[in-house]
Amino acid sequence: MKNGFLYQEIAGNIANKIKTGVLKAGQRLPSVRMLSKEHGTSVNTAKRVYLELEAQSLVQSKPQSGYFVSPLNYLKLPLPEASQPLPVAKNTEPNELISGVYSTLGRNDLTLFSIGVPSGKLLPLAKLKKEIMLATRELKEGGTEYEPLQGNMKLRRMIAARSLSWEGHLKESDVITTNGCMNALALCLMALTKPGDTLALESPGYPGILQLAVSLGLNVLEVATHPVSGIDIDALRKLLPNVNACLLVPNFNTPLGYCMPDEHKKELVALLAKYNIPLIEDDTYGDIHFGSERPKCCKSFDTDGNVLWCSSVSKTLAPGYRVGWVAPGKYKDLILKLKLVHALSATTVIHEAVGNFLMTGRYENHLRHLRKTLQENYQRYALAIAEHFPYGTKISRPQGGLALWVEFPKEIDAAELYNYALKRQISIAPGRMFSLQNQFQNCMRLCIGLQWSDDVRLKLKQLGNLAKMLQS
Numbered sequence: 001m002k003n004g005f006l007y008q009e010i011a012g013n014i015a016n017k018i019k020t021g022v023l024k025a026g027q028r029l030p031s032v033r034m035l036s037k038e039h040g041t042s043v044n045t046a047k048r049v050y051l052e053l054e055a056q057s058l059v060q061s062k063p064q065s066g067y068f069v070s071p072l073n074y075l076k077l078p079l080p081e082a083s084q085p086l087p088v089a090k091n092t093e094p095n096e097l098i099s100g101v102y103s104t105l106g107r108n109d110l111t112l113f114s115i116g117v118p119s120g121k122l123l124p125l126a127k128l129k130k131e132i133m134l135a136t137r138e139l140k141e142g143g144t145e146y147e148p149l150q151g152n153m154k155l156r157r158m159i160a161a162r163s164l165s166w167e168g169h170l171k172e173s174d175v176i177t178t179n180g181c182m183n184a185l186a187l188c189l190m191a192l193t194k195p196g197d198t199l200a201l202e203s204p205g206y207p208g209i210l211q212l213a214v215s216l217g218l219n220v221l222e223v224a225t226h227p228v229s230g231i232d233i234d235a236l237r238k239l240l241p242n243v244n245a246c247l248l249v250p251n252f253n254t255p256l257g258y259c260m261p262d263e264h265k266k267e268l269v270a271l272l273a274k275y276n277i278p279l280i281e282d283d284t285y286g287d288i289h290f291g292s293e294r295p296k297c298c299k300s301f302d303t304d305g306n307v308l309w310c311s312s313v314s315k316t317l318a319p320g321y322r323v324g325w326v327a328p329g330k331y332k333d334l335i336l337k338l339k340l341v342h343a344l345s346a347t348t349v350i351h352e353a354v355g356n357f358l359m360t361g362r363y364e365n366h367l368r369h370l371r372k373t374l375q376e377n378y379q380r381y382a383l384a385i386a387e388h389f390p391y392g393t394k395i396s397r398p399q400g401g402l403a404l405w406v407e408f409p410k411e412i413d414a415a416e417l418y419n420y421a422l423k424r425q426i427s428i429a430p431g432r433m434f435s436l437q438n439q440f441q442n443c444m445r446l447c448i449g450l451q452w453s454d455d456v457r458l459k460l461k462q463l464g465n466l467a468k469m470l471q472s
Contacts, residue, residue: 005048006045007048010041010049011053023069027069028066029067031066053067057070079397080443081407082227083225085224086437088437097418097432101114109425112450113446113450114447116315116429123366128317134353134356135352135356143349150175154352154359155323155325159325159327159358160175168297176335177324178312178343180312186212187335192245193245195216198242199218199219200247201221202222202223203435204225213247220436230258230260230264240277248268249281251285251286252288252289252402258398269302278307278331281297284311284312288401305329307329308327308329308335309327312325317366381448384461390471403446404448405431408443409471428463429446
């Protein structure tokens with residue numbers, strides 16, 4: 001093949017038959033061995049075909065039975081519109097709405113569709129506790145001493161080793177640990193910008209990043225973004241060079257869940273390097289991919305040290321541990337100076353424990369289970385939305401991550417829906433939170449990281465009924 005791989009070609013042909021109705025919902029598909037024989041491929045290639053189709057939510061596997069075409073009613077829901085933010089830099093923050101939503105953190109009496117973290121029931125809590133105890137015993141002075149400014153050596157070594165999965169080729173000396181990814185992003189912005197500078201972001205984008213930018217006195221340029229391919233590079237190109245820095249979430253962005261194609265990432269890195277505009281890459285969700293392979297990062301294509309790659313385990317392992325990091329490229333000295341002033345040291349015991357957890361291989365085993373659960377949750381949410389939400393509702397097609405973006409018909413106000421839902425112990429994240437501009441009022445983000453249950457299904461049905469009530 002001139003482009004791609006054989007398994008992708010076979011998967012594409014089957015996908016087309018499913019989407020055009022040639023293969024019907026619930027229809028049984030050939031076994032792995034039969035598919036291998038039909039196409040003259042290896043069994044491993046045939047397995048990759050089904051993994052690829054599962055990642056697209058087009059087929060599902062049933063133990064002892066094989067592969068079947070997935071129920072397709074939710075796939076008939078259209079995609080949300082590509083965003084069209086205004087070309088302005090000074091906007092307003094929906095402070096009251098954001099404060100209200102985040103005040104629900106830790107509320108056990110609510111179904112928190114609004115907070116984008118995995119449920120504790122999906123995390124390896126017992127194993128983490130053991131690692132904390134082990135770290136306390138093994139560290140000098142029980143872990144009460146400061147760790148080196150650059151961070152825990154074991155953790156940095158494991159982060160560097162794992163970068164090989166996305167062709168990052170980092171060394172432990174390239175990595176600086178931080179107190180979560182938001183701390184890494186803050187250090188990057190402080191190092192690269194000053195009040196009055198202009199920062200380019202995706203639209204819609206993560207509220208925490210929007211608030212951070214505003215708090216640092218930055219002007220925000222929201223760039224048009226497609227729900228499948230990500231930021232519109234041509235739209236960004238028109239804004240250059242009047243941008244001082246760019247901060248993007250290319251892999252499974254919240255709230256849209258897209259994964260920027262590799263060719264777009266490569267083009268973006270080259271474009272920003274041409275203008276010497278640094279790219280801060282938030283890769284917090286990169287490890288929770290629904291496909292068979294971990295996607296590359298923009299950092300994978302960085303040859304000039306112009307990409308500052310940031311990530312954490314906050315969305316995959318332990319939100320409250322606040323373990324993050326940055327590989328800042330040519331800006332390493334600037335980041336270290338700022339860390340000295342603003343943090344000095346992370347929590348020694350916690351970072352040692354996470355380093356141990358990554359080193360044992362337990363993390364990868366945990367990720368396999370988490371990815372499968374999140375993908376199944378997405379399918380279940382989407383089926384519930386197709387059944388219970390108003391006609392004309394649109395949803396994103398997340399390729400990984402924790403977010404599902406829902407776009408209602410124009411007449412439904414998601415902020416009003418939030419208020420009604422809260423009275424029924426349901427919390428959502430209205431779309432207006434994800435912009436500094438007056439847009440996305442008829443949208444919301446749902447976290448798919450909850451443990452699925454009959455109660456979650458009922459809450460989604462109640463949300464749909466409330467939305468229909470607002471439409472009438």
